[in-house]
Amino acid sequence: MNDQETFNIEMRHIQQRIVVYIENHWRLFLAEGIFFIALGIAAILIPQFFTEAFVIFLGWILLVGGLIHAGRALMFSTMPGFWLWLFIGLLEMGAGYLFIADPLVGLITITMMMSVFFGFEGLAKISLALILRPLAHWGLMLFSGITSLVFALIIVVSLSETAHWLLAVFLGINMIFLGWSLIKLSLYHKGDE
Numbered sequence: 001m002n003d004q005e006t007f008n009i010e011m012r013h014i015q016q017r018i019v020v021y022i023e024n025h026w027r028l029f030l031a032e033g034i035f036f037i038a039l040g041i042a043a044i045l046i047p048q049f050f051t052e053a054f055v056i057f058l059g060w061i062l063l064v065g066g067l068i069h070a071g072r073a074l075m076f077s078t079m080p081g082f083w084l085w086l087f088i089g090l091l092e093m094g095a096g097y098l099f100i101a102d103p104l105v106g107l108i109t110i111t112m113m114m115s116v117f118f119g120f121e122g123l124a125k126i127s128l129a130l131i132l133r134p135l136a137h138w139g140l141m142l143f144s145g146i147t148s149l150v151f152a153l154i155i156v157v158s159l160s161e162t163a164h165w166l167l168a169v170f171l172g173i174n175m176i177f178l179g180w181s182l183i184k185l186s187l188y189h190k191g192d193e
Helices: 003-024 026-045 047-075 082-101 103-132 138-157 159-188
Strands: none
Touching (some): 003 026, 003 103, 026 047, 047 103, 103 138, 103 159, 138 159
């Protein structure tokens, strides 16, 4: 048996396991799909709220995390690497403060990071779609992956003009495509009951 045959056998085994899992838990996939569609619609309808709320929420997470890091470093000041631990805490606190005080600065940073996220997510979804390929509706996952790659490219090209609303709209559209593909997969593979 050559490497290609071994690979094909392993892929069929993975696909069979995925089908069994979807059939056994189709309601969970359906609920997740509905949730993502609802969240996506909300993000599209009120993009500035979603974008700023996301930046401020992340700012608070960074600020609290930084306080904990720095506090622990100060408690154990004789620990090896003290200055590095303290630096990490101060860096997190500084970034968190900037995101809270001026969400636009955080928004541009996060928007750039989201373009990287969309790029990697697109590649992951395309890979998953190729694994799901013999299953019904695998093309929806492929379409969602290609859409994510296109979103990453658009963000990079038009960052300065659209940072305050584009991220939420793209996240919303992305969530709707993901939700729709999960709903279609779950309904097609729902087990006999």
